[in-house]
Amino acid sequence: MSEVVVSGVGMHPFGRFDGVSTTDLGVAAVRAALAEAGVGQGGFQAAFCATAYGGVATGHKVLSRLGMTGMPIVDVEAGCASGGAALMLAAGAIRSGQYDTVLVFGTEKMPRGIIRSSFFEPWQEAAGLAATPAFFGLRAQRLAMTSGVTKAHLAQVVVKNRRHGVANPDAMYQKEVAAAEVLASRVVCEPLHLFMLCSPNEGAAAVVLTADTGPPPSNGSPIRLAAAVLRSHLPGAVLSESTPLSGLTDDTVPSPTTLAARAAFEEAGLGPDDLQVVECQDTDAARELLSYEEIGLCGAGGSAALLESGNTALGGRLPVNPSGGLLSKGEPLGASALGQVVELVRQLRGQCGSRQVEGARTALSHTVGRGANAGVVILTR
C-alpha cells in the first residue's frame, strides 16, 4: 500500500469578496497548490471538489478555467466535513494504487446570515425548528451542565482564537477582542452571544496528494497524511449534528467526532498524547470545547479545565486553532476542512511566522457538521 504525502497546498483567504465567483476562488487556491507541488496539465489523475453551496459541477468549472480536464472530477458534499470527505476519497484511491497524484480542493460562497439549509423540511422552517444557532445554544447549555462550562469560558475561547487569528493573513478577522466585548455582543441563542458564533463566508483551499514513491519534494521534508477518516452519526443523541427530532435518554451513544477520531488514531497508530497542534471545529465557542472532549484531548467533563490551563493557546502544550479557527477565519463549508489542512501543513513545515507552534511534528484536523458528518485528518512529518 502506498504512503500518501502532501506535495502542495494553496489557499484563497476566507472572507467576503463581492464580484469574485465560487469558480474564481477555487482557481486561486488550486493554482497555488499545483504550483507548490510542481504539477501541471496531466500531472494528476483525479480531482475531488468539496462544496455544499457551489451547485452543479463546481469542480469542473474551476478545472476548465485552468485547462485541466479529462480526468474524473467529482464534487463531494458532506456538510462542514466536505473537505475531509474529499481528502478521504483521494487518500484511499492513492493507497489502493488507483492513482499516483490527486488534486483535492474546496470552494464556497455562503449566503449571508443564518444559513438556510435544504437539510430541513419546509414544515420545520415554518415551525421555527430550523434555527441552527438554537441547536448550538442547546448543546452549549448541556455542556454547561455536564462540564461546568460558563459564559466566561465561552468568551475565553473567542478571545484565544481571535488572538491567534491576528497573525493569519488568510483570516476574515485579524483583530483581537476582549472578553467584555464578547459578552456585550447581543445574545443570539442563550448562552451564545453573537461574537461566540463564526461567520459563514467565502473562500477556497487546495491540497495535492501524491503516492510517496517519487523524489523528496523541493520544499522541505515531506508531510505524510497518516489518516483521513470520515464517519456519520449513530442514532440516539438528540443534539447530534444529524439534527433529529428526537433521541434516546441514553448518554452513551458515541458522537460522530468520537467515532472518526478513534478510527483516525487507529489508522495512524497514534493517540491524543502524540499531537502538538490541532485545528478543530469551532462553529461556536462551545463546539470547540465539546471537540476537546469528543476527540479525546481531555476526558469527559474536562474541557473547561483544559481551556483554563492555557495549554490550548499558542505557547501552551497543545495549541488548538492556531490559525484563529473558524471564529477568526469564518466558515465557507466546502473549504473549511481543507483550510485547516493547509494551516497544519504549513505548521509542520515551520512556515507560520508568529503563530508557529514550535517543533510541531504531528497535527490533527477536525470538522463536524450537518448530516451528521465528522472528518478527522492526521498529518505527520
Add this chain to the structure above:
Amino acid sequence: MVREGLFTDADPPALLGSRCRSCRAYHFPRHDTCPYCAAAEPEATELSRRGTLWAWTAVTAPPPGYEGDTPYGMGVVELPEGIRVITRLTESDPAQLVAGQAMALQVVRLHADAEGNDVVTFAFAPTGAP
C-alpha cells in the same frame, strides 16, 4: 397544522410516535423503519403529554422560512417513554425555566396562511412555577 401526522389536535393534544416491535425503542415522529435496529413497521402510538425539561434556549431573530413571532422558546423535553424530543417552548425567556421542571404539551399558533387560516404546531409549556 404545520404538518399532518405529527400530533393530534384533540384536547389535550398528543404527539404521534411509534415503537419498535423488536428493540422496543420509541420514536418521534412516526417512522416506518426503526432507526436503532432497522426493524420494519414499528407500531403507531401516542406519546405521553407530560415530560420534564432537559435543555432550553430562545431564538431571538427569525430563522429562514419562519413567519411567526420572535423571540420564541426552543428546547428538549424528556418523555417517560425514554426519549427526548426537540420542541418549541411557550416560554421565550430562558431565565424563567429550570432543568427538570414539569412540562405539558400544547398546540400553539405560528402564523396565518394565504387563506387567513391559523397554522399551528406543537409546543411544551411549564405546568407551574419552576
